[in-house]
Amino acid sequence: MLNRIKQFFSEMGGEPADGxxxxxxxxxxxxxxxxxxxxxxxxxxxxxxxxxxxxxxxERHFGIQRAEVDQIVARGESKQDASVDIYSFLRVVNAHFDYEERVQLIEMLWDVAYADGDLHDHEANLVRRVAGMLGVEDRDSGAARKRVLTRLAEGGGNGDALHPHG
Structure with missing residues (x-):
């Protein structure tokens, strides 16, 4: 799995000439x-x-084992400053996720943005821009944000965008 992740990150720079x-x-x-x-x-x-x-x-959304999840997160963190930008990932997600999956991703992004207890302006701006680039309507992004805030207000901090009760 880790080799596939490494290969994916190295290939994310652009589309091949043959499509x-x-x-x-x-x-x-x-x-x-x-x-x-x-x-x-x-x-x-x-x-x-x-x-x-x-x-x-x-782990919960994609059913990936925790050891592999930790590797994915570590690899993603190390690549954050590299030339790979979010637009490459957006292109992949937009092409392969249906609308409902894109809304779920936006909800997951709101969930992460609020995870530290403080929504930073840059985080909110990123989620809004990503929603727009993924074709997620403002009302659906807003509803996703409200679901996250509701879970937090109800003490559902242990839940997440897809498993709100734990």
């Missing part, structure tokens, strides 16, 4: 994970609560 590449399910998971990591790092750092929230979201 778009079909990405494996694991590669799509990495693309989504990288977007979550980018959201967490928008305030300049990723703290342990954000890291744990990302790992829980990836």
């Amino acid at each position: 778009p590449t079909r990405h494996s399910e694991a590669e799509l998971h990495v693309a989504a994970a990288a977007m979550l990591i980018e959201a967490a790092m928008m305030d300049g750092a990723i703290d342990e609560r954000e890291r744990e929230r990302i790992a829980a979201l990836i």
Whole structure:
């Protein structure tokens, strides 16, 4: 799995000359994970609560074993400053996720943005921009944000975007 992740990150720079590449399910998971990591790092750092929230979201949503999730998160963090940008990941997600999956990803991004207890302006801006680039309507992004805030207000901090009760 880790070799596939490394290969995916090295190939994310652009489309090959002979057309778009079909990405494996694991590669799509990495693309989504990288977007979550980018959201967490928008305030300049990723703290342990954000890291744990990302790992829980990836593990639960994609059914990836925790050891592999930890590798994905570590790899994503190390690539954050590299030339790979979020637009490469957006292109992959947009091409391979249906609308409902994109809304779920936006909810996961809101979940990560609030994981440290403080929504930074850069985090909110990123989630809004990503929603727009993924074609997620404002009302659906707003509803996703409200679901996250409701869970937090109800003490549902142990839940996540797809498993709100734990």
